[in-house]
Amino acid sequence: MNRWKNFIALLLILVITITTGMITYVDAENQNNGENSTTASGEGSGAVSSDASGDISGDASGEGKKEYVTISFYNDGKLVKMVQVERGSTVEWWEPEPYSDHYIFKGWYYQISGNQGIFVTKTTNYDKDIKLHAYWEHNWRGPVDPINLEEKRQEFLKKQEEVKQIRIQTYKADIKIKNITIKKKGKLTLKIRSTRMSQSPIELQYSTSKKFIKGKTKTKVIKRVKNTSVKKFKKVTIKKLKKNKTYYIRARVKSEYNGQTFCSKWSKVQKVKMKKKQIKKK
Numbered sequence: 473m474n475r476w477k478n479f480i481a482l483l484l485i486l487v488i489t490i491t492t493g494m495i496t497y498v499d500a501e502n503q504n505n506g507e508n509s510t511t512a513s514g515e516g517s518g519a520v521s522s523d524a525s526g527d528i529s530g531d532a533s534g535e536g537k538k539e540y541v542t543i544s545f546y547n548d549g550k551l552v553k554m555v556q557v558e559r560g561s562t563v564e565w566w567e568p569e570p571y572s573d574h575y576i577f578k579g580w581y582y583q584i585s586g587n588q589g590i591f592v593t594k595t596t597n598y599d600k601d602i603k604l605h606a607y608w609e610h611n612w613r614g615p616v617d618p619i620n621l622e623e624k625r626q627e628f629l630k631k632q633e634e635v636k637q638i639r640i641q642t643y644k645a646d647i648k649i650k651n652i653t654i655k656k657k658g659k660l661t662l663k664i665r666s667t668r669m670s671q672s673p674i675e676l677q678y679s680t681s682k683k684f685i686k687g688k689t690k691t692k693v694i695k696r697v698k699n700t701s702v703k704k705f706k707k708v709t710i711k712k713l714k715k716n717k718t719y720y721i722r723a724r725v726k727s728e729y730n731g732q733t734f735c736s737k738w739s740k741v742q743k744v745k746m747k748k749k750q751i752k753k754k
Contacts, residue, residue, distance in 0.1 A: 541598050544579070557598060565594045568606050575608040583733040587630035631730060638727055639734045641668060645725040647739040650705070652721070654746060660711040662742075664723060670700050670729040675735075678710055678719050682741075693726075718745045 528660055538558055545553040545567040547564050555564050574721040581589040582604055594602060612672045645668045673696050679689035694708060713719060720743055 498632045511732060531736060539698045542601045543598060544601075545606070548604060549561050551702055560597050560599050562595060562597055578605040581607050601705040631695045635730055638729050639732075642672060642727040642736050644724050645672075645736040645738065647674065647723050647725060648705075649723060649739060649742050652742060652744050654744070655709075657717065658746070659709060660719075660744065660746070661707060661709050661710050661711060662721070663707055664694065665703070665705040666723075666736075667702045668725050668727070669697050669702060669704070669706065672696055672725050674723050675726045676708065676710075676721070676723045678713075678721045680714075680717055680719060682720055684722070685722065694723075713746050715746050718743065 514518045525639050535728065539558050540556045543555045543557060543563050544551060545555075545568070552568055553566075555563055579591050579593075583589045583593045584601055589605070590606070591608075646664050647664070647666045649662055649664050651661060654660050664670075664674060674694040676692045676694055677684060677689055678692070679685070681688040692708070692710065694706065697704075697706060700706075722741045728735045
């Protein structure tokens with residue numbers, strides 16, 4: 473009996489030992505397989521992530537950033553429209569509303585300096601913010617019947633020439649003031665003439681300010697004298713002057729024609745002090 477007990481005990485020990493060794497081997501192999509799987513999955517995910525992120529960042533930098541420029545349109549000095557376009561592209565062409573029937577729109581231009589400018593076209597590409605100004609050309613035809621275009625054109629040119637001559641003659645007009653005489657009760661008289669006395673009125677100014685400041689200056693308009701000689705003087709009276717005050721007197725020719733006003737240069741300034749004695753200026 474003891475022999476069988478010993479044999480059975482030895483057999484159990486052997487079975488337990490073999491079973492434990494097999495379990496240890498299986499666990500070790502599984503562990504090795506797990507490390508290989510982790511390494512493979514890690515390498516795979518790393519490659520995919522790197523490629524994907526590279527592709528995405530490349531696309532974003534290539535297409536996501538668009539730059540725009542602003543085109544500002546000015547008509548007669550006033551901002552009328554603003555447009556944003558992609559840098560380097562063109563802008564849709566348009567024409568502003570005319571502010572007069574006698575002007576024709578000729579295009580848009582941008583100023584370089586002073587009165588110098590460059591015109592743009594429908595195919596101009598814009599790579600920076602820019603201000604464009606409308607350019608208008610006078611339409612001599614105006615809103616008239618096309619049948620009488622030549623007649624109207626000649627009439628327009630004639631008026632333009634008349635305006636030019638009046639402007640030149642007015643600017644070059646010669647004005648003289650003489651014989652300033654002090655009268656009683658704040659009055660004085662003077663004689664005045666101009667080379668355009670029969671065509672244009674004279675604007676006479678008198679002031680207590682040497683620089684003819686607005687608040688201290690008064691203006692008197694002397695009407696034109698029809699059919700008079702350019703050498704003939706006209707007598708003028710100025711009233712309501714203050715005693716013991718010094719006055720400065722000057723005059724100029726002022727012409728109006730076809731809605732336009734032209735002025736000559738001011739005459740030589742005459743100085744007079746309001747005392748009870750006669751003063752003559754030649």
